[in-house]
Each structure stands twice: as C-alpha cells, then as structure tokens.
Amino acid sequence: MQKEQILEVQNVVKHFDISGGILDQLRFNKGKIYLEKKTVKALNGVSLTINKGETFSVVGESGCGKSTLGRTILGLYPPNKGQIFFKGNRIDNLSPKKMLPFRTKMQMIFQDPYASLNPRKTVRTTLEEPIRFHQPSLSKKEIKEKVEEIMAQVGVDPGWADRYPHEFSGGQRQRISIARALMVDPEFIVADEPISALDVSIQAQILNLLMEAQEKRNLSYLFITHDLSVVEHISSRVAVMYLGRICEMGPTENLFDSPRHPYTQALLSAIPKLGETGLKHIKLKGEVPTPIHLPSGCVFHLRCPHANERCKKEIPELITLDNQTQVACHGVEEKRI
Amino acid sequence: MDKLLEVKDLVVKFALRTGTLTALNGINFSLLPGERMGLVGESGAGKSVAGFSIINLISKPGFIAGGEVIFEGEDISKYNFEQMRSIRGNKISMIFQDPMMTLNPVLTIGTQMTETLLAHKQMSKEEATEIAIECLKKVYIPSPETRLKQYPHEFSGGMRQRIVIAISLLTTPKLIIADEPTTALDVTIQAEIMDLLLELCIKEKMGLILITHDLGVVSQTTQKIAVMYAGRIVEKGKTLDIITNPKHPYTQGLIKALPQTHKKGEKLYQIPGIMPNLNQIPSGCPFHPRCTFKKDICSQIEPSLKSVDKGEVACHLYA
C-alpha cells in the first residue's frame, strides 16, 4: 500500500529564552560582570513524518518537549531551526495571512476541558466563530445547520447550543472542543493529552469518538500523551521522546513488543498492569535533568544502566533496525544491548 | 486480629444554600493492621470525602451527619479538635495529590519535619533531626543531611512526594491515607513512588488506604478494594477477585473500558452517560440509568451490599 505523507518535520529545534530582562541576566563572577542567557531547550532536532489517515503518537514524560512539538507544528511557536511541511508545502516560515488556508487543514484538541473553551461564549458562538471566519460566504442558515450537524456527530445535544461551557461536564466539554476542531473540516489534528484530565469511563467515550471521526473523515492524528496503554491501543506508529529528542520511533506493535532503547524499556515496564500484583519495573537512577542544562552526548546517559564513555561524548543518531523501528542509542548500534 | 479501623454507616452531608447534599450515604469498611485497601471511583464518587472524613478533615459546609469511625477501638468521629490533633499526622497520616498542599514553601524541609515531630512527641531538637534524617533515608533521598536545609522548590515533583511520605512516616503512623498520591506524576516516577509506599507499608506494618481512579495502580499495590459510586460503596472484595471477576455492572464497565482489555484499534467498551450530580441522584440504584442490565426493581429500591461469592456487591442482579 502506498502511503501518502501529510506532515513532515525536519530537524526542528525550539529553544525558549527564559532569561528575562537585562537586570535578571546580570551575573557577577570572579570580578567580571557579564550577561547570562537561560534557554529551555525544548526540542533539539526532531524529525518525523506522519502519513495520511494514521495516528502517530508521541509519548514521554513531562518536560520531554512533546507538547512543544505539537504546538510548533501548528505554528503556535516559530521553530528556531528546521522545517515543517504540510502536504509538501513548507509552513514554518509563512506570514499569518499566508498561513490561513492551512489553518483550516490543521487543528488542535487540548488537554484541559475547562480552560480550552472560552467561559464567556456560548457553545454556538464558539463553534460558529471558526467557520464564519474562514468561510464568510456561508449563510446564517448554512452555518446553523453545520453547527447542529457537528454537535450531533460528537454526541452533544444540538438543543444545548445556547448554553455556556460551565453548564457542561468535563467529558461533554471535551466533545465540544473536538467539535470546534472539526468545524473547519481539518485533515490533521494535534491532540494534546485529550483524555488525561477525564474520568476513566469518560476516557473510553472520548477515545471512541476520536477513532470514529478518524474513520469517517480519514483524519490524521498527532496524539500526544503519557498514557502508554492508550498509545498501544490507538496508534499505528509511536515516537518516544526524552529531553527534546526522539529516542525510539517505529510501528506500535514492534516498539511495544521489543523496545530497544533503555528508556523505552523502562517506560514500558512502568505501566501499571491489571491483575499483576507487586511491581516489577526497571528502576532508573536519578531524575530527568532540566532541559536548561542538557547532558552532553546522549541525553539519557546519566540515567542509563548501559552508558559508556562514548555515550557521554557523542550524540547518537537514529538508526533503522530490521523491524522498521528507529533507535538513537550507541548501545544498540554496537549490539551491546 | 483486632481491626485497625472500622468505618460504620458513615454519612457526610454538605449544607448548601440550594439544599443539603449527601456526599457519603452510609459507607462501611474495615481495615486490619498492615492491610492495604484501595478506594476506587471516578470524580464525584465521594472517595476523597471518605478519606478526609476518617480524620474529620471535612471543611464547612460539609459535616459528618452520622455513623462511626472506630480507630484502635475508639470512635474518633466524635473527637474534638484537640483530641483529633493527637491522631492526625501522628497515628494517621495523609498524603495528598499535590505535595505542595503539605509542604510549606517558605520553610526548609528540615524545619517542617522537626516541627511535626516536636508537636507530637516529647524530644529534643537534635533527636528530632536525627529521626528526620532516618526517615529521609527510608524514602531513598540521597545525602539527607544537606537536603534538610533545602526548600521545597529545590526538589522535583517526585522528590517532593517522597518528602511528603517521609514526613508522614516521622511519627510511625499506623495508617496512611493516600489521596491520588501519584496522579500528578510521570509514569516512571509513579512506579517508583508506589514501589516505595508498598515497601514501607510492608516493612513498617502500616495500613494503607489508597484513594485513586487508576485501577492499574490499585491492582498492583492493594489487597482489597472498595468501588465507590455516587457516595456509596457498590462493591467490595479482594483485589484480585474484583479485577479478574467484577460483579457490579459499574465495576465491570470500568475494567472493560480500559484500552488494555481490548484488541488493538477495536472500539472501546464505554459506560453510557456520566456520574450523576450529588443533587440529582436517581431513585433506587444510583447506577440504574447507565446500567445495561437494569430491571424494574432497580429504579425503585436501592440495593444494599450483600455477600456474593467472596466479595460484597450492591446490585439487584445478585438478589
């Protein structure tokens, strides 16, 4: 089967300057006054491609840059380096006006159902606004019909369109948030932890809704989450991120069946499993370093049980293995692990 | 063996201007010394209220409207503030979801730890510091002597939760109530913290009430489970029994809804509807509007907990 690419990310770097004003940057050391810049190195050269109609998951722990990746792709943050292509068109350097046609093609679903809807707007206004903005030629009646159609699709009673977000439960708000994204008929959706703020029984409802919408509209998802059991269930391919780099990437089954990167192994072993008593996870030493001071060489070497001298100095590149997964690890390359 | 804790017909109400809400509708459970129990439910089920009401930490407009909380043979629900203080943070410790609820951001953790000790025990400051270091060692915090002089913001989220656990260990409590202790943490850190809690409970023979929505975490750490729905316990039993063979349709739904129990890409089982608000609890069985097995009786008479097989279930299906 020929796979059509919808999104390509090439070597994207995103650093945030958090050093503040000139006065905050002033440092005094050994009789010298100098300015020190502090940057959060959120993304350090990330490349991936997403095919049409697939769910590509990005997993990792807080601070690994997965949310930044999603937001950079959508142009909420301009990347410092690298290129982003949507269906072959470069989009990372466009002016807001030139970006507009792509805005209808790429949408986002957010984590917090309480903060992602404007509390002062009714559901109808929230849903009508995007389509009025992008398709001003539509008549009032057409817009109204579209709102009702989409609301019914996501399972919210269209009769409730004139209510405010606070009158809905968390799950319903998330449905409305999905409806807002679907209003402009996108082809690609970034879903940033869309279910992690919801209750267990509601999570299943929202996941089903997302899968249904994908089937009906041939949507592609970039699914950002820390919940590995959800990833295993819904995604076709997965990328595991650590400190702004992809350490392992590949088809879901292959990656879950035989994780190669030591970090992926530790992450997978930490999933709490039903019906298993006691804990048998791989223990890592130390903690995730801050993305302000990245470790030299492989970003994971401080916590890695297999690290050697080379890992401390040389940054590993992604290498493709026999089972189509890509791993960035010297140990795997040298066949030590 | 004598029970460590027994909660009998505990009722908690909230007096609001729109009327009185019943947050806990007569719940019963007990715990043996060193036993670990999970209180499982979704938000609004009343699981946190249950945890708080054990040490009478219900803030206004909530109040305990009936029932007993018997801890080491005494009904502590009738204790006054002073008496309760000798129990809270001493014989019963609490761990919250957000470690910063427990930690004071402007005091070093050393000060906070010794203060807790001095409040409950007669001892010198030096002795207190020694115990504090001992406890930090127990939760595997490296170089505890220097760490004592640091402030909470100098620690990462996982470390803070370790410190909170260390503080709860100071007075060698008999029971720890942990309210979603790992929800705010990453997977690998969550595993470490649960590991630690489990190890400490076994080593120090402490009872544990783990309040959580995560069935995976509960199944790995506890011996028994109480499943809560709309302020009631709807199912109780041994952890493994409930996970492998749930009886109540709600418990069945919760477990069936997990992606782990499905084939890849398959549509997930979903419980229809949402948990009712406390002011709109349906008549009869509170779960009946969402239940796929409902009968006529379900909307009329509320089922009570009855023994079925090895556990207890409140459901008319087993009458």
Next chain:
Amino acid sequence: MSTKWQQFKNSYFFHSFIHDKVAIVSFVVLVMLVVCSFSAPIIAPHDPYDTTTIDVLDAETPPIWMEGGNPNFLLGTDAQGRDILSTMLYGMRVSLLIGLGAVFLQAFLGVVIGLIAGYFGGKLDSLLMRLADVQLSFSTLMVAIFISAIFQAFFGINKYEELAVPFLIIVIGLAEWPQYARTVRASVLAEKKKEYVEAAKVIGFGSGRIMWKHILPNTLSPILVISTIQVANAIMSEAALSFLGLGMPVTKPSLGSLINSGFEYIFSGSWWITIFPGILLVILILVINLLGDWLRDVLNPKLYKG
C-alpha cells in the same frame, strides 16, 4: 425577556445581593443620590447658577431649625446667599459627572494599554509598565496642579471656568490609568496562558480579535470591581482639587468647592456651609465603596468571608 429576568433572579449574583443588607442599603442610597443629583434642575428649590435669583441679603442664613432660619432655605444659605440644599444637589451632579467621566477615560486608556502590554509582552510590556510606574509616582494632585497652572496661564481664568469639567476629567483620567492597566495586564497574563486562547490562534484569528473578543470579556470582573473604587477615588480627587481651589470654580461649585467656600466661615459660626456638603460627600463615597466591596466578594469566589 421574562426568561432573562428569571435567570437573573435565580443567579448567584442576585441571591447574594438580596441576602446582604449592607449592599441593599448602599444600593438604595446610591440610587437616590444619583437620581436626586441628575434631576436637580427639577427638584431643587432654587437655581444656584441663576445669579438673578440670588440675593446677598440672604447670605449665611442658618438652617431652618435654628434661630433666624428661613423656611425658603431648608439647610440655610452660603456666603453669597445661595440655597445650600440646591447648591449641594447641583454640586453632586458635577462631582458625579467628573467622577464617571474620569473613570471612563482611565478605563479606556488602562484597558487598551494593559491588554497590549499583557498580550504582546516582552519589550513593549516593559516599556508600558515602566511608563505606568512613572505615572504612578506622580500623585494625582501634583499632576493636576502642574497642568492646571499651565492651563490657566495659557487660556486665562475666564476660559478655565468654562472648560473646568472636561479639564478635570482629563486630568484625573490621565493621572490614574495605571491602576487599570496593571489590573488588566495581570488578568491578561493569566488568561492568555489558557488553552482557549491557543485554540483561537490555531483557528487563525488575528491578535486584535483575540485580545478584544476573547481575552477582554474574561477580564471584565476585575475591571468592574476596580471601577467602583476608582469612581469613589475620582470624586475624592476632584473634591480635593476643588478644595485647594484648583478644581471647579465657585460659580459652578462641586461638592469639593462648596466645602472649600464654606471653610472660611466655619469659625464665624456658619458651619452649615461646609458640614452639609461634607456629609453628603462622605455618604456618597461610603456607599460606592461598600458596593464595591460587595461586588468584589461576589465576583471573586476564592475570597471567603470571615
């Protein structure tokens, strides 16, 4: 329409209002004062602006219940023979007009500057906020004294009397915008981190639309709360300026200039010229502040009472 009314009646806002006696009393008093002052030309027994009806022979008539009182002048007259009651009503109208006008100007400037500073951040934010700091380090009085001195030198005292009301509105409005700018900026900083703002960006809305249509409506509560306090402050600033002789001229007195004009006579026994406008000013400021306190409690559920 009836449903809207029903909704309002069931709202928390209305509920907390009818259960708060202080709020009800303050509200009633404020409404009475506002109605009286704006209908002054109809209800006042005399017209203090009409010089033909004023007789210097009536000057310093004490209130009606004192010896020498005149039934024509309920609260007595001032040094020029004007009826105190009528002058107070007209004066309160001027005070309220300046207070409200100044607050509108402050709010406009402050909201625009606060929104821009908060939303765009960075150097622009630093610049605007330092500007606010500088502005705040001059007191309202200093600014007013400075500007009015220039103004009077430029246009002459006669012209000044004509333009006094807009002049005072501008002076007080310019002096206090930083209050709004800071409040608005703080809430914009909190709001712009929320995901609904990101959602609006993903849809492709421009900055202006996001600022005005999405963020601004969510910062209205704090704006409303400080507005009540600022109205009271503006009225007081105007009174202070007028008391110092830099505000409203004696021919068109506000409450402040009334208090000032009677001040010379207070030791000669004509206390009523100063005391009655003084009491009215205190009541006016008090009820506005009490309402403001109540509003703050209602709109900020995180703030618990006692």
